[in-house]
Amino acid sequence: MPTERAGKGLTERLQAALKGRGQRWTEQRQIIVDVLAASDGHATGAELIERVREQDPSATPSTVYRTLDLLEGLGLARHHHGPDGRETYHLEGTAEHGHLHCRGCGAEKELDAAAAAPILKAITSATGFGADLDHLSVHGLCAACRAAQGV
Amino acid sequence: MPTERAGKGLTERLQAALKGRGQRWTEQRQIIVDVLAASDGHATGAELIERVREQDPSATPSTVYRTLDLLEGLGLARHHHGPDGRETYHLEGTAEHGHLHCRGCGAEKELDAAAAAPILKAITSATGFGADLDHLSVHGLCAACRAAQGV
């Protein structure tokens, strides 16, 4: 279930991971992780900064982005790019998924791992690439729009 | 073969298309189309601006981006987003292709229509989406990096 605050387990895992790498645990990082945990689905960088500043007005964009990079490096967060290239972040633990953007109706749908499996397989056999589902963004026309356009 | 300047046919098609919509043909647009034609493969927005400014130092980013949007609206240019979300443009007429970005070695490879066919087919059957190959950006690990990491 979604929590308003990062669970104890997550914070502790994080502290341990940081300590092991000679890095430090700070109040700001706690806030950023909490905000990410509370924004369970997807949040853009700008949204995250705004929410972090509600709790700590002294926080700056550079700190937030650097922390997000750090969390990605630890495998605790991920980001992908929307159709406009803007960044969207979410905590690891959210099910890994890709994104489908319809240029006809503007809808955005998620592509879960089960549905994506045959796609990833096709990518690997055609190219040798092991694709990251979290970074997979497909642009095109959804079934409804294709039907509407008689394509 | 790549031309240093947009072919006559393209410029004329463009003028006709613009006239039909009550829009205008200007020197700047000629320059931008020429630059795009000369940058046959892919060029980022910043690169295009720089090259346009070589020919017309008075050109501004807003003009270049607005012209690129216009060309996309006319179906004469396309853009996609690289792994960092930066924009990359190319002229329509370049063979339609997708992009593969390796997060291991940073390599970027093109995905031609033939190789992509089974992938697009998998996407359609899994999701109903008709994917745009030109907008397909796959992030992951290339075969070599997967081997190197023993994955």
Add this chain to the structure above:
DNA sequence: CAGTCTATCGCAACATGTTGCAATAAGCAT
């Protein structure tokens, strides 16, 4: 050719990220 309409341009300000650097402060050792 002069006049009109309005698309386009250049500018300036803004939005979103990124980076270098000096000041701060976290975590360890004494």
Add this chain to the structure above:
DNA sequence: ATGCTTATTGCAACATGTTGCGATAGACTG
């Protein structure tokens, strides 16, 4: 507790796009 080392922060500047607005200048009309 005090001091040391250096990771982290905040700031300021920059990079890449985007947007609003007044000024410019295409293209058509008479």
